[in-house]
Amino acid sequence: MPSGNQAGPPRPPTRKLTIIAQDPGVLSGGRILRARVTVPAEELDPGPRGYRVQVIDYDASTGRLYRPLRRGLNGDPFQEADDEQLLSSPHFHAFNTYAIVMRTLARFEHALGRRVSWSFSGHQIQVAPHAFADANAFYSERDRALMFGYFPGRQGTVFSCLSHDVVAHETTHALLDGLRTRYKDASSPDQAAFHEGFADIVALLSVFSLPGVVTELLARGRRSRRIPRSDLDPKRLRRSILFGLAEQMGDELSLVRGSALRRSAELEPSPAHLADPQFLEPHLRGEILVAAMMNAFLAVWLRRTEPIGDALLDRERVAEEGANAAEHLLTMSIRAIDYAPPTDLEFSDFLSALLTADTQIQPDDSRYGYRNVLLKTFADYGIHPASKVEGGAWEPPEGRLNYGRTHFEQMQRDPDEVFRFVWENRKRLRLYEDAYSRVLSVRPCTRVSPDGFLLRETVAEYVQILKLSASELKRLKVRKPADMPASTQVTLYGGGSLVFDQYGRLKFHVRNRVDQSEKQSARLSYLWEQGQFAVGASRVRRISRLHRQRTTQLPALLPEEY
Numbered sequence: 001m002p003s004g005n006q007a008g009p010p011r012p013p014t015r016k017l018t019i020i021a022q023d024p025g026v027l028s029g030g031r032i033l034r035a036r037v038t039v040p041a042e043e044l045d046p047g048p049r050g051y052r053v054q055v056i057d058y059d060a061s062t063g064r065l066y067r068p069l070r071r072g073l074n075g076d077p078f079q080e081a082d083d084e085q086l087l088s089s090p091h092f093h094a095f096n097t098y099a100i101v102m103r104t105l106a107r108f109e110h111a112l113g114r115r116v117s118w119s120f121s122g123h124q125i126q127v128a129p130h131a132f133a134d135a136n137a138f139y140s141e142r143d144r145a146l147m148f149g150y151f152p153g154r155q156g157t158v159f160s161c162l163s164h165d166v167v168a169h170e171t172t173h174a175l176l177d178g179l180r181t182r183y184k185d186a187s188s189p190d191q192a193a194f195h196e197g198f199a200d201i202v203a204l205l206s207v208f209s210l211p212g213v214v215t216e217l218l219a220r221g222r223r224s225r226r227i228p229r230s231d232l233d234p235k236r237l238r239r240s241i242l243f244g245l246a247e248q249m250g251d252e253l254s255l256v257r258g259s260a261l262r263r264s265a266e267l268e269p270s271p272a273h274l275a276d277p278q279f280l281e282p283h284l285r286g287e288i289l290v291a292a293m294m295n296a297f298l299a300v301w302l303r304r305t306e307p308i309g310d311a312l313l314d315r316e317r318v319a320e321e322g323a324n325a326a327e328h329l330l331t332m333s334i335r336a337i338d339y340a341p342p343t344d345l346e347f348s349d350f351l352s353a354l355l356t357a358d359t360q361i362q363p364d365d366s367r368y369g370y371r372n373v374l375l376k377t378f379a380d381y382g383i384h385p386a387s388k389v390e391g392g393a394w395e396p397p398e399g400r401l402n403y404g405r406t407h408f409e410q411m412q413r414d415p416d417e418v419f420r421f422v423w424e425n426r427k428r429l430r431l432y433e434d435a436y437s438r439v440l441s442v443r444p445c446t447r448v449s450p451d452g453f454l455l456r457e458t459v460a461e462y463v464q465i466l467k468l469s470a471s472e473l474k475r476l477k478v479r480k481p482a483d484m485p486a487s488t489q490v491t492l493y494g495g496g497s498l499v500f501d502q503y504g505r506l507k508f509h510v511r512n513r514v515d516q517s518e519k520q521s522a523r524l525s526y527l528w529e530q531g532q533f534a535v536g537a538s539r540v541r542r543i544s545r546l547h548r549q550r551t552t553q554l555p556a557l558l559p560e561e562y
Helices: 083-088 088-111 164-179 189-208 211-219 234-249 260-266 269-274 283-309 315-339 345-360 369-382 415-424 469-477 517-529 543-557
Strands: 014-020 034-040 053-055 125-133 135-140 145-153 156-159 226-228 312-314 436-448 454-469 488-498 506-512
Touching: 034 088, 034 234, 083 088, 088 125, 088 189, 088 315, 088 436, 125 454, 135 164, 135 189, 135 506, 145 164, 145 345, 164 189, 189 283, 189 345, 211 315, 211 517, 226 315, 234 283, 234 315, 234 415, 260 283, 260 454, 269 283, 283 312, 283 315, 283 345, 283 488, 315 345, 315 369, 315 436, 315 488, 345 506, 369 436, 415 436, 415 454, 454 543, 469 488, 469 517
Parallel strands: 053 125, 125 145
Antiparallel strands: 014 034, 135 145, 145 156, 226 312, 436 454, 454 488, 488 506
């Protein structure tokens, strides 16, 4: 007889939860398009409240605390719900938000091959589906929370927590903040835009990785399961898929989500965008990155459909190929963060990180040519790899490094041991010895390729900080802005990502140096022009403030037809 405390059968690691696939404006057969998504399984408390996400449904505008659902927490309580329940039930709103946050977290952890922490002290992020009566949604690192607003629309109340891409976008802000805290620092137009552009890329590819969304958009009201090959013309796809989804999402949520999807369909490729003063605004500049990625998505998708046929194609098969392309690019985008410098990021750095991340896990890219497509679509918008080697991926570190005084087993988890390696090799790694230096993180990873190949790496991140007066910049050959007083106190940042292989040998050292004169000169010039040295100016860009600026200022920046 088994004893009373003997472990029972193993419980499944995942579960299915019903969500609104995009938002209530996207319909299928007259009903809201929904999906059942896979999330990590856990024993939930009412809220729902779990080990990483806690929904606390408090409305600050009315002072109301919604009573959470207390039954069916560990099943799929809304699998059979009708549209009225999806729209009106606060309980469903809570589960919809929880499921999308957990799905996004799981996508990051799968891509990176490890657990991902939030940036704040604590393991659980708080989520408020009805946080306030306003057309806004944002991540607040200070409050350790994701907050979603609601507002009156033409046909009733619009809830931002029911939009898949809005929830995924805000969750991505929180996760990126945990991975690269200094990406919020004032630095350059590209770094200011990257948080928004990257969050949009993750959100949009997350939506397109659901085959049901693409299947419905391909149908365009037709009952036939087959579609003509002519429907997959790039221009028509751009209108019917990208622009079509933007149309169905409607205008009412545009202030909350911005218009990245619509813009990505309409923004004509041109290197001139990067130099256009209009595209210095972070959200608009971020859309250049989104446009490059979404055009890459369309190009790869078309390439994946070539073996299906020449005349009439199975609609679900075409949608499946689109979902697979989105999934691959989503994984590549997330994984690229580990191969990006921890400070002063530019779009060119991200492109090299993308190419490196994919090369490491899938050396042979001949079948669909993801990397060649990315090189082309990014170049169309004036973005070229930071690495100058053929193919655009990062090159291995130069010279012989000293491994004799460090222990790799400890380097896989101990920042002090990694710092010893860095310090022992400071000249070979070209560190600036007079700067404050610190290893911020050490993260062992196990990544899985599409064919099941395992790649084991350890990723460490260090930062260097140098404080000096403007008059001292010349010894670093850094130019101070012409009208900056010589007594102005200046802080220069540098740092690097160290990627070690499974044997403890350094594969990549992706860095921006403190004494990198041209880049530091450009950074100081930009910050001076932006008023970042004025008394009281913030050196950190708060995500919540950026989103508030979008809802109050962005419409005035756009052309009338936007």
